[in-house]
Amino acid sequence: MILTSENYFSQEADREYLSVSQYKNFVGTLGKPACEAEAMALLNGDWEREKTTALMVGSYVDAHFEGTLDLFRAQNPSLFKKDGGLKAEYVKAEEVINRIERDEQFMKYMSGEKQVIMTAEMFGAKWKIKIDSYLEGKAIVDLKVMRELHKAEYTKDYGYMDFTQYWGYDIQGAVYQEVVYRNTGKRLPFYIAAATKEKESDIALIWIDDKHLHEKLIEVEQNTPKILALKAGDVEPIRCELCDYCKHTKVLTKPIHFSELLGEV
Ligand SMILES: [Zn+2]
Numbered sequence: 001m002i003l004t005s006e007n008y009f010s011q012e013a014d015r016e017y018l019s020v021s022q023y024k025n026f027v028g029t030l031g032k033p034a035c036e037a038e039a040m041a042l043l044n045g046d047w048e049r050e051k052t053t054a055l056m057v058g059s060y061v062d063a064h065f066e067g068t069l070d071l072f073r074a075q076n077p078s079l080f081k082k083d084g085g086l087k088a089e090y091v092k093a094e095e096v097i098n099r100i101e102r103d104e105q106f107m108k109y110m111s112g113e114k115q116v117i118m119t120a121e122m123f124g125a126k127w128k129i130k131i132d133s134y135l136e137g138k139a140i141v142d143l144k145v146m147r148e149l150h151k152a153e154y155t156k157d158y159g160y161m162d163f164t165q166y167w168g169y170d171i172q173g174a175v176y177q178e179v180v181y182r183n184t185g186k187r188l189p190f191y192i193a194a195a196t197k198e199k200e201s202d203i204a205l206i207w208i209d210d211k212h213l214h215e216k217l218i219e220v221e222q223n224t225p226k227i228l229a230l231k232a233g234d235v236e237p238i239r240c241e242l243c244d245y246c247k248h249t250k251v252l253t254k255p256i257h258f259s260e261l262l263g264e265v
Helices: 011-016 020-027 036-044 053-066 069-075 088-101 104-109 169-184 210-231 244-249
Strands: 113-122 125-135 139-146 153-155 159-161 190-196 203-208
Touching: 011 036, 020 036, 020 169, 020 210, 036 210, 036 244, 053 069, 053 088, 053 113, 053 125, 053 139, 088 104, 088 190, 104 190, 104 203, 113 169, 125 169, 125 210, 139 169, 169 190, 169 203, 169 210
Parallel strands: 139 190
Antiparallel strands: 113 125, 125 139, 153 159, 190 203
8 A cells, every 4th residue: 555645544554554643542652541442443443533622733733834724724614713713723823833933943844845654664564654844864853733841741650751751752753763764774863843832832843862762662662563463353452441432332241349440549
């Protein structure tokens, strides 16, 4: 299967290729535990996640920089109010775009080829990636629009951490860098070009160093065989019993004791 911008997110593409978002569905990140059962249901088309406004705002800004905003607006009537004006969230997205465009350095990082698709055979799987801004021979840049940059996220096992580790953007960097390397022989630096939706939009270019990416890639290598076994149907997916999919498909068999409610705290 040859990937294009039209079929990149299709079910067939997701079955044939592994992507970072699919990987996160199966393995999780420090901030969001995975559910194998949900991941399989998503792959099989038995379950869909709702498109949150936060996701749509990200796509809006992506579309602008890709030069496809007119098409994106035409395809998504939900962006508009009844009177035809943009909803407040997308007015904010316009402000974020304006803030980014006011910064020369940010725009330099965003000046690469947009939404570049690459594939590579890696750890026994076929991987697909889509790069927001690919500066050939120079850098891989991923654009993120988020609530804020400096919030310390908390997890029970690892304590406080920054948003990149919490949401697994370092995993994304590791896979993107390696796939580009396997295609071009060049190991390029990975950057997150971030802009916030705060009242006054904050901006940053965030570098995730190669040593950290290498550590993450080892994790990816260790987790890939299990994902492949799940996708092939050789292993039964585990239900997390906490996500929306598990709630939706839950079938009661017997009462639980009240002490089971909190799980392992
Ligand atoms: Zn679940």
